[in-house]
Amino acid sequence: MRLTIDTDAKILTVDEAGERRDVDLYGQEAFDLLALQWLKTSWNRKYSYTFSWMGRPIIQHPDDMARVQEVIYALKPDVIIETGVAHGGSLVFSASILKLIGKGRVVGVDIEIRPHNRKAIEAHELAPMITLIEGDSVAPQVVAQATAGIGPDDTVLVFLDSNHSYAHVLAELEAYHHIVTPGSYIVATDGLMRDLWDVPRGDPSWRHDNPAAAAEAFAARHPDFVIETPPWPFNESPLDQPVTAWPNAWLKRLR
Numbered sequence: 001m002r003l004t005i006d007t008d009a010k011i012l013t014v015d016e017a018g019e020r021r022d023v024d025l026y027g028q029e030a031f032d033l034l035a036l037q038w039l040k041t042s043w044n045r046k047y048s049y050t051f052s053w054m055g056r057p058i059i060q061h062p063d064d065m066a067r068v069q070e071v072i073y074a075l076k077p078d079v080i081i082e083t084g085v086a087h088g089g090s091l092v093f094s095a096s097i098l099k100l101i102g103k104g105r106v107v108g109v110d111i112e113i114r115p116h117n118r119k120a121i122e123a124h125e126l127a128p129m130i131t132l133i134e135g136d137s138v139a140p141q142v143v144a145q146a147t148a149g150i151g152p153d154d155t156v157l158v159f160l161d162s163n164h165s166y167a168h169v170l171a172e173l174e175a176y177h178h179i180v181t182p183g184s185y186i187v188a189t190d191g192l193m194r195d196l197w198d199v200p201r202g203d204p205s206w207r208h209d210n211p212a213a214a215a216e217a218f219a220a221r222h223p224d225f226v227i228e229t230p231p232w233p234f235n236e237s238p239l240d241q242p243v244t245a246w247p248n249a250w251l252k253r254l255r
């Protein structure tokens, strides 16, 4: 595809599959095309590797962080399980919102928690709200450890941000979906990989091997889950879709 921006004429020209069309540079279609290109370009420049939350590096797009905050505040979960800890930023992010809400705890699972990361997370002021578990997120004993202590009345939210292959995300969805509360979500992050197969740091295999495809396959097998973007608590815009590195991510449990 070729996108040509004419800022003087306020036109975006789209050349695709032998056809050319002009769209309003300030309209919805241009917004969608440019937002996707921004996500691809920013991913390639590792934009999401430039943020921290309360002292810990967090590897997320800020738009997604803001949306996660909206969901945590609305749901007020008792337990948030996250696979993929890295430096601990997303654990601290979730814990900080729970702390302000006044309840809840966070469980982080990673196949390798590096000593300097563990030390920093354990020294953090929110550490009492965080449990770290080292191991493969789909190993049965790890799943059992991560889900231990969840009470029948607990509201549970799950984020999957570890190995992003189709097979692993699907295995994580199968391993953790049973503990998700109706009305809550299991979130298969980083589905943007499906659109990153043609960028310099991407991989052609990602076109099919990605979390968005895993979420679709899971939803097709589990009618009690539906892929649904969480509602926006505030929206005085003409927009209705997020700018997100997590397309198809939010699997809501219906019952």
Ligand SMILES: C[S@@+](CC[C@H](N)C(=O)[O-])C[C@H]1O[C@@H](n2cnc3c(N)ncnc32)[C@H](O)[C@@H]1O
Residues within 6 Å of the ligand: 057, 058, 059, 060, 083, 084, 085, 086, 087, 088, 089, 090, 091, 109, 110, 111, 112, 135, 136, 137, 138, 161, 162, 163, 168
């Ligand atoms: C993208 S990082 C997580 C970023 C973190 N959630 C954040 O927002 O800052 C992915 C992490 O997944 C971990 N990981 C990879 N494969 C895994 C597996 N099979 N089980 C658990 N963790 C895994 C890696 O060690 C890495 O720390």
